[in-house]
Amino acid sequence: MGKKITILNGSPRKNGNTAMLCDAFTEGAGSAGHRVTRFDLGHLQIHGCLGCMKGGKNPEAPCVQKDDMLQIYPAYREADIVVLASPLYYWSFSAQLKAAFDRLFAVAELDPNYANPKKDCVLLMAAEGDTLDNWKPALDYYESLLRFLGWRDLGRVLAGGVLEAGAVAGKPVLEEARKLGTALAD
Template sequence: MGKKIIILNGSPRKKGNTSSITAEFIKGATEAGNEVEEFMISSMKINGCIGCWKGGKNSEHPCAQKDDMDEIYPKYIDADIVVLASPLYYWNISGFLKNAFDRLFAVAECDNYKNPVKESILIMSAEGTGFEESETWYDNLEKHMGWKSIGKILCGHVTQPGDTDGKPELKQAYKLGKSLNTNH
């Protein structure tokens, strides 16, 4: 049986560079027998975390706020691997992804503030190559949440949709997805 993988895609472009990379990852991961579901966060109604500390009372709807995060929560809880995908915006992940990620805290509230342990992957695209701050944030997930990073695909020097065509990061994303089998 394959892994359950969710992708939280923080790009506002459904056919942009970040999505072209996730598409190759999905192709490889599904060919390897994994179950993959991608959430295009920018097209979902997701409020920001309001720091109310009122979540965690209902594992089916962990957050006190009711919005499209209710579609993500059950898939996140069941996922073996969480892929965080985003374009680089001002040297960090997009606000769309950060907003959704912050809201995952409600799941930790369901288990005495313990985050579920996941394997994770970071996929990013950018006009330049200044991924350092995003990588620091991502690497801290392992340090603070116990997650295990199993890969990063960082594709620089892309701006317009289609700029990833022919880039080696597309093959890297496919290979990473394909490598995720039941023996991983």
């Protein structure tokens, strides 16, 4: 049957390292029979959350803002697995990914208790630095986010030491991303 996977790719670089991690992961997941939908957030019109607390009325379009999040909401609601993919920007997720994630609050607003839907999650990231210290703030955030949401981590692939777009080509982390996609349980 396969899982439904939604990738939120927060890198604006079309042929960047995060995109290549997404490609490798998608190839693996596809070969294992999973269905992957990917959103390249940097090429969509996605505004920041207004904090108006007026969403959650229409399941198809739960936010008051009618921008490209309308494409993402149905995929997100159906997804078994959400992949958060991002370059490391100032030791955090990119603004593109954070903006989209904040807007998912409108889906929680569909629930009377603001409960976020439960998902499994994967993290794919690329960065110039390649030390544990460099990754730590983003990993701390990822772990806290999942703990607060009650989501389950299915794995992370961190491509360090890559600055230029495409620098990840030929590196073993791409195989790691592919294998993570292949190894997802049905």
